[in-house]
Every structure is written in C-alpha cells, then in structure tokens.
Amino acid sequence: MTDHVVIVGGGITGLAAAWEALEQGHRVTVHEAGPRFGGLISTAPVDVPGPARLMVDEGADAFLARVPDALELCEQLGLGDQLCEPAVGRAMVHTADGLRWFPERSVLGVPTDVDALASTGLLSEAGLDRVRAEASISQGPPTADVAVGPFLRERFGDELVDRVVGPLVGGISAGDIDQMSLFATTPQIAAAALEGGPLSESLARRTAATPPGPVFNGLRGGTGSLVSALVDQLTRRGGDLRPGSALGREDIGGLRADLLVLTTPAAVTSSLVAQVSPAAAEALASIETASVALTTLAYPRAAFDWPSDASGYLVPRSSGLFLTAVSWGSTKWPHWGDGSHAIVRASTGHRGDDRFVSMDDDAVVDAIRADLELTCGLVAEPDGARVSRWIDGFHQYDVGHLDLVQRIQRDLDVDTAGRIRLAGASLHGVGIPACIRSGRSAVLGGPTVP
Template identity: 40%
Template sequence: MSSEAHTRAPHVAVVGGGISGLAAALRLLEGGARVTVLEGSGRVGGKLLAGEIAGVPVDLGAESMLARRPEGVALARAVGLGDRLQPPATATAGIWTRDGLRPLPKGQVMGVPGDLDALAASGVLSPDGLAAAAREAELPPTEPGEDVAVGAYVAERFGPEVVDRLVEPLLGGVYAGNAYRTSMRAAVPTLFEAARGRRSLTEGVRALIAAAPPNPGPVFAGIEGGIGQLPLAAAAAVRAAGGEIRTGSPVAGLHRTADGWRLDLGDAHLAADGVVLTTPAPATARLLAGTADSAAADLAEVEYASMALVTLAFRRPDVAGLPAGSGFLVPPGDGRRIKASTFASNKWGWIAAAAPDVFVLRTSLGRHGDEDDLHRDDADLVKLSLADLHEAVGLDATPIAGRVTRWDRGLPQYPVGHLDRVARVRERVAALPRLRVCGAAYDGVGIPACVGGARRAAEELLATLPRGARDAGGQ
C-alpha cells in the first residue's frame, strides 16, 4: 500500500443535507475526515425553511427547538448564531375545544394531568371527563410493559377525554400523529418511566414536575430571522471547515467496494471510505436494498404524516381583537380543519420588531390518517384556515398576503415497537463496514434529537475509519 494511502484523510459521504446531515458533517470534519454532503434537492435544511411574507422574515417549516435539551442550542452557538437565540415572547397557549378557546392547563406533561384543580379551572374537560380523571389516583397500578400506545394507556387511566382534548393536540403538534398508535416509550419516555412501578400516573406526573430545576429557563428557543437560519449557518460552517456540499445531487445507489463505498450519482460515481445516511426512512431503505435487506425492510415500514402550513399576514389594526398568547391547539375529534394556529407576531419578538404594522399568524392542517384536505389547492387551504379562525377567535380580517407550504410525508410516525425497530436497523447497519444511519426517523423528530443522533453516528463512524487515515486527518 502506498504512503499516500496511509496518510490521506478519510473521505466520508453524508447523504442528506437536512439538519442531521449538516450536524454529522461538522462532527466528521472536527474528527479530521474529508466530507462531501450530497443533497438531492436544490437547498439544504430539510424541514427547516426560512422565508418571508409581506416583507417579514418567517419560518415556513419548524419554528423552534427544545431549549432544555442542549444539542440544538449548542449547534446554533457553534455556527455563530448564539447572539440570535431568543425564547418565545409568550408561552401562553390555548385549546380550542367545547365551543371555546380555553387555557392550556398548568401542571401537566404532554397533556397528562398532575394538577386536577388546574385541569378543572381550564374548562377543557366536561364534568364527566373531570370525574374520570379524578378517579385515576384510586385505580390499581397498570404496568405499561415493554411499550404501550400513549392514548390507550392514558385513556385507561384517566378516561378518553384527557386523551382526546389534551394528549392528542399536544402530541399531534410534535408528530402530526395519532395518540392511540404512538409509542409512549419512544415519544414520551419520561412519561413512560413515570408510569412504571407507580400506582398512580397522577403522582408520576407530579413527581416529574417537582423534579424539574427551580429555574430551568425557557422550554423552547427560536432564532432571530427564523429557525431556518440554522441549517444555512451550519452549511456555511461546513464549507468553512473544508467540507463540500453538493445540492441537486440525489444518490441513486450505494454499493460496497473492496476498500469502502461507491455512491451512484446519476451518470457519475463517488468513492468514499465511509457513509452516513441521514435521508428519510423510505429513501434510506432504497439505498440499503441489496446491501442490508433486513434493515431496508424495517425502514420501508416507517410511516410518515403529511401536513401543510398556511402563513397569513394582516394589517395589525385589522386584528386588534385577537387574544393575547402564542396561539392555540385543536383536538382532532372536534371536527375542525386546522390542528393548530400560532400567533407568530405575539410569539416571536423578532417578527413583531421587523414589522410592527403587520401581524403574522399561521395554521397547520393534516395529520396521519387525516390528510384529505391536503389534496385541495392553496387557495382552499387559506379559506379553510380563515373559516376556522373566524369561528375560534372571531377573526374577520382579510389577509394582505398568504403562503402555503406543504410538507409531504414530512413527519415520521413512532408507533408501538418503534424503538425495537430502530435497534434492529442500527444493529444490522453497524455490521457493515463504516456505515451509519441517523435522522428524524430514529430517536426523535425535534432538532436537538436529530443533532444528537447525527453527532453520535459521526463519532461511531470516525472510530471505525483506518487509524492511519484518522491520525493524518486530525493533524
């Protein structure tokens, strides 16, 4: 073997230019690898997309990240956005249910109540629903076993109203899924642990709340100019560190070679010592077919929800009657079209400062298994949103601008058994030389979970690269 083969830095191909791919690329570059990021679309960022409406900068995808988990905030600081991190200006949200806009009750974890007085004061549940919730503390223990659907377990303990009017809208805001199918162990692990070995889940929720630090800081963080600035800054950091990013470069095939991998790029090929696949599960399944068939089969079964975001801009005087707060959630069983509305100009100080005479809000439509409205054209989605907003908060104003952003198959679903599936996939992929997978389909759909999973995948891959190459790459 030539001395050049011993001293060259290892080359790693990262497939996918979303936040997972960019975070993996940065960690690989830190470890001394040469990195090529291959993104099939014309831009980086995945579900994070900065845009504008009526001249106001807004997010057209995800708008915030969990701040109490460190990975996302740490990445923002690492790529030069630390001074632009902002908490929401208000975190007061409501629930549109029982023919009224009602406050989201305090003292709950993902809708599961620990404070029955606060639950009663909110008016979210009917008297019968409150009575069922109050009986939970007297029920004999119910072990969740190895895994259980959030909705099924909570309905058994608290009655269906707690699930339908609280758990569903809160959980749906994260996964756009169905609480009666979603794994508690995967989606709400703290609640799953609280349910184990306890007689009362009410007590478990109270214990979780009591265990929180006295001054934990904001739950969520945004970025001035939009959370969509994060992948743009991360991409700039990748390039500044010597990495290459190719957009418009879909990977059509992945093949093992004698000393690494070959990636098919249409009429061209790319050789790599290692590969990190950060693409959505269906695309990763296609790339693994023929190389890791059992992992591909598991990934091919991952289901996704589609949704649409309707962003509307109004003259501020025209919406003076809107309630204060960050917006409201909508239970799926109430027969409404929208599943949530965010009053963006209330929620984010930077939006209000950028356009004090304009008010921006957005709605979301579509859930897993409830996507018929997404077949309508953009104008219809705007009309449906305005109709629900009129009924919910009395909004009669005509928007000065509107944008519809569609996220087809945008959110992976985490059904019961999801973590076992993920473990099988990782075990089978790890058996192959210098190949790892990460992304929203594995450990969580939020930005911190994606960043954390990407960095772990990159670190595992770095540990498998030829030592001579790694030593040279780190010099």
C-alpha cells in the same frame, strides 16, 4: 480513525453530522438532493404589498431547550446572541364553547394538579372525576411499549386524552395518539410510568426536580439561520457540500467512503440500502409518514384584536375541522412582525387526514380562513398568504419503534461491517435537538437514543 465521511441528506441531521465529522478531523462530503440545504427547516419571506420583507419560518420555529444539543450547536456556531424565547408560552384549546386555556401544571397535558385542569373548563365533571380516580387505580409500570392513547385512557379516561393530551402530543408529529409509541414519543411520561404508582404523582415529583428555565428557544433570524450558519462554516472549514446531488441505490455500493451516514427520509433510505441490506430496507419501508401544510397569513395589524397573552390554540381532531393548530406568530415572536403586520400560522393535515394534498393553495387558504372565522372570529382579509407543504414530513413512531430502530441498525452493521450508519428524524426523534444529537452520534459511532 475514519478518513472520509460521506453524508446523504443535507437537512439539520446531515449538517450536524458533517459538523461533527469535521470536528473529528475527517474529510466530509454531503450529498443533498434539493437545491438548498435545511430539508424540513426553512425561513423564507411572506409576500405582502410594499417594501416589507416578512421573514417567517415555514416549518420549525423553535427547539426544546431541555435537550441541550441545539443550544450547544448554536453557541458553537456563534449564534448565542441570536437565541430568543417565545414572548408568551401558554396555548389555548378550541372547544364547542370557544377557546379555553391549556391546563397549567401538566406534562404534555397529563395533569400534576387536577384543580388547575378543572379551572380550564376543558373537561366535564365526570371527566374530572375520572382523572381524579387515577391515584386509586392500581396500575403497574408498563412491561413493554404501548400506544400513548390507550395507556392514558386506561388511567385518566377518554376526555383527558381526546381534549387535552391528544391535540398536543398528536400535534407534535401529526400523529394518531392511539398508535404512537409511549417509549419513543413521550419518553418523559414513559420514565414516570416506569417508576410505578400514580402517574400524576410521579410526574409532579419529576417536574419539581426540574430546574426552572425556558422550555423552548428560537433564533431571531429564524431556524433557517441555524442552517445558513452551518452551511457557511462547513464550507469555510473545507466540507464538500453538494446541493442538487441526489444519490440512488446504484450509487451506494460504488461510494468510496470510510463511513456513510444516511439521513434521508425512511422511504429513501430503504431504497438506498435495498441491495446491501434487504432486511434493513424492508423494516425501513414499514415506517409510515404523515403530511402537513403550514399556512402563514400576514394581516394588517389593526385588522383584529390580537391576543397578547396566548401563543395560539390547538384544535382537537374530534372537531372534524380542517385546522389542527393556530399560532399567533407575531405575539409569540415579536420580531416576526414589521410593525404594520401581524403574523398567523395555521396547520392542517395529520395521519389519516391529508385533504390538503389534493387542494391548490387558494383552496387551502380559503379552508383555513373559514376555520379561523369559526374558531376565533378572525374574518379580516390578509395582505399576504403562503402555503408551505410538507408531504411525508413527519415519520410516525408506532408501538415498538425503538426495537425496530435497533434491529435496522443491527442488520446494517452486520451486512455492511459497520460502514453505514443511519440518523435523523425518520428514526431517532423528530425534534431539532434530537436530530442534531443523532447526526453527531452517527459520526462518533455512539448510541442515538431518542
């Protein structure tokens, strides 16, 4: 049995790994470079005049319920009664003619019912005909990984990809749908495609077989409350949690640990393993990232006619706008408001567009507000604004990502006799449930399949 597990990185992956290590009876140390734990997860106040303290997520505000690892961990931590579902789940899409509904009965935007897609008005008649033609286009199952965009363009045409699938799937990890790996980033589409035959039909069959239930869950105290609960309970159970303790490559060789779990961003991990496994380090360094900024705006509630039936809207890349998505925060999560304020969260930045990086916060807020006016007519003055910058926050899973991950871990296993395992969003899935699974699996030594 492993005795001392040392974890590098105190984001959700590292904390989940620590939780599993304690569950297995091991001694645990977590080294976190920053002053706080949670990494890309943070729930913090948005300042507004007066006594109100509006606690709003700076990044992730929900996690998939279909992948059960986050729900299970919440239950284990005693947070079950804090779980909540978005009050509204349906989003819209920005078009030159105004906002239109995202199609119902679709999987990541791929329609299982073309009439439902047609009713949104998002596609031209020619675009719809192209989608309808999918059933008659003979396409065998993919024999190797491909990019999501080209794969779907071939089957459904460009309009569906550029106006519907791209804004959603590209938005999940700020990626470029024409580079993203089908197998690593859209496993549900890949699994349906591997059945062969028309993709929309096999997605429809799979959807019909999926038990009903919420798609997403959040936490009333914000996703940051998952981090706080983990930190509290890990500390109480004897875990040695060390914030402000960045490890460098020179530290790795000298660490006295039976198992070392690295949950750091790929570039950091590459540097950490450079001396012990140059091949793994080189492969890790090849993983690209994208940066995003999330601007949270707190408006006087009476300032706008807030939609009550939409969770927000996506902005296709082809629009050239600064804005990539808007969430009607307090419509989606009623507990975010304080009665007198409404919360809006707006995203900017994606692979190939990091304009915000060189702008100061005021300039980012101005650019976001200009796009809000253009896309939904919101001109009111906010009472409070906050810009949360996530530089290199999203790792990009390009075609061949799953093979790359296997190769990296195999090289490390050979070079370190299995003493170092990798986990986290840089490799095994960006969603919180995938990170939790990856952290726990790294300790158990099992597979960490996205």
